[in-house]
Amino acid sequence: MxxxxxxxxxxxxxxxxxxxxxxxxxxxxxxxxxxxxxxxxxxxxxxxxxxxxxxxxxxxxxxxxxxxxxxxxxxxxxxxxxxxxxxxxxxxxxxxxxxxxxxxxxxxxxxxxxxxxxxxxxxxxxxxxxxxxxxxxxxxxxxxxxxxxxxxxxxxxxxxxxxxxxxxxxxxxxxRPAYREELVAFVKGVEDLLCEDCRGRIETNPLRILDCKREGCRLATAKAPSQLDYxxxxxxxxxxxxxxxxxxxxxxxxxxxxxxxxxxxxxxxxxxxxxxxxxxxxxxxxxxxxxxxxxxxxxxxxxxxxxxxxxxxxxxxxxxxGGESLEFEPLCEVALVHVGDEARRHLFALCDVLRRAGVASTMDLTERSVKAQMREANRREALLALIVGDKELKEGTVTLKNLVDGEEETVPLEKVVPAVLNRLEALEEAAVEEEPEEWTGEDEGPDLDPGEAA
Ligand SMILES: [Zn+2]
Ligand SMILES: [Zn+2]
The missing domain is CATH 3.30.930.10 (Bira Bifunctional Protein; Domain 2)
Incomplete structure (x- = not known):
């Protein structure tokens, strides 16, 4: 090394x-x-x-x-x-x-x-x-x-x-050749005023002289002939x-x-x-x-x-x-929160099941505290938290917390997926009703009606 x-x-x-x-x-x-x-x-x-x-x-x-x-x-x-x-x-x-x-x-x-x-x-x-x-x-x-x-x-x-x-x-x-000839004749007349690059371009690429950003060259070529006249x-x-x-x-x-x-x-x-x-x-x-x-x-x-x-x-x-907001966070629907190693192993499989069911889900893969996991769920703006600790392990349930309104409920393990899908659907319906339109770049076809193109 x-x-x-x-x-x-x-x-x-x-x-x-x-x-x-x-x-x-x-x-x-x-x-x-x-x-x-x-x-x-x-x-x-x-x-x-x-x-x-x-x-x-x-x-x-x-x-x-x-x-x-x-x-x-x-x-x-x-x-x-x-x-x-x-x-x-x-x-x-x-x-x-x-x-x-x-x-x-x-x-x-x-x-x-x-x-x-x-x-x-x-x-x-x-x-x-x-x-x-x-x-x-x-x-x-x-x-x-x-x-x-x-x-x-x-x-x-x-x-x-x-x-x-x-x-x-x-x-x-x-x-173009006739114009080029005229242009070359013109720039040769102002050669002394041109930058070194442009002097090199007279024979090789005279058109490009018109594009030079240097003040001297711009002034020198202000009255150069235009292709449009030729x-x-x-x-x-x-x-x-x-x-x-x-x-x-x-x-x-x-x-x-x-x-x-x-x-x-x-x-x-x-x-x-x-x-x-x-x-x-x-x-x-x-x-x-x-x-x-x-x-x-x-x-x-x-x-x-x-x-x-x-x-x-x-x-x-x-x-x-132009003031457009360009920040996008990927959607996180469910944050799985575990209390202890056993619960984490238990949730690992459930997390994958949820993802396979089309639910964007995250779980903590470190050994952080419940508090830290909840903080992370909030940072990601997760919609639901799915919490499993000793009590839930023993009962074969999970606690499902709606992070939008704070409501909690206990759901038997075998009903978790439909329960999650239900809650998400309800949240989505509520969101559609009250959310103002945001710029997403989607669903807006081009609008080039006469008079609107400007
Ligand atoms: Zn032509
Ligand atoms: Zn130049």
Missing amino acids: TEGKQLRSIRGTRDLLPGETETWDVVEGVVREIMALYQYREIRTPIFEETQLFARGIGEYTDIVKKEMYTFEDQGGRSLTLRPEGTAPVVRAYLEHKLAAQGTMEKLYYLGPMFRQEAPQKGRARQFHQFGAEVIGTDVPEADAEIILLFLAVLDALGLESWSLHIGSLGCQNC LDEACREHFETVKRLLADRSVPFTVDPRMVRGLDYYERTTFEVLNPDLGAQDALCGGGRYDGLAEMIGGEERVPGVGFAAGLERILLALEA
Whole structure:
């Protein structure tokens, strides 16, 4: 045995503790519910992939690929990377399993951890969690609009009302080169004012300069040409239709002429949904169209697609900032309380019987006093206490105490399960009558009536 310091979780990663995991479950449950309403089906891809998938898909000159990927060599000398995003793997799986052969279009969603080696700060971790959706196999603007409406429906179902939608268009392979040329000419004219990173981007990734957060670069590029002025006929019409479809659903949005996303695969529609309460890391969701991605990662033909990825941590922070209560305790229906070792052994079996009967039950597995056990039952907000001491052992009974009103009764052992079920049912009925509605994230479908989407 070697002695050493206590080991800790890696910087930028976090343990989700009991109390938080229940909240995550609720939010993930809402996501799954809305995905089902919109008829998206779940796909689960591996946590790691060939490095090439991301280098080619996201783009070799992007920050993600250049600086942020967790890339390692396995024992066989293959270069592998922990997935920094979900879209390239989903499109890879779509091509690999020929999902297109089963229908012309596939609507998929995913949910899980992603990995990027960024400087950790509030709302930005190195292992973070995203859910996302993709419509693969069609390039109609309705798909772009549906993806946006889908995400807004999730926010609506979660009760998150504070958001703003920003949309743009990056053009396509036909109209982007002309714009890129104009942009390069422009940034060369202000090269001296740009930061070192941006000067390096002029030849490799000039669009990304528009996205630089540094004050100097923002000022220098304030008058840079916009892709929106260089869209060809088809791209302009596509963009106009997406905007009209959103307006038809009364979804408010802002057109951002400088919208750039950090991934090279986007073309045409791009969008972000921001939350004003989050500070610097204010994007809840980003997405767009990626009609060229399938070919970039080795697909034989062009497969159009559009999707979004949303940050679970960000959404939870935004809900919290918006004053939503996010604390959930798991329900505890019965606390079994024993007096002495013999009673504990006796109750052990009964506890399992209750659980098998569908009753959430807890019992103390230490040798604590009755008082301590009752305190624990109250802390867990147990509804009933089932108490067994010498007297009950001798008589073959249990004492059933209603912890809501304090009433006690003696129940013969063989009638314990039906007695418990009866009491719980009565308590539940009473609770339904008087309890005000609480936020549970459940049973609230999306409500996007015209005029309510804001
Ligand atoms: Zn175009
Ligand atoms: Zn810069």
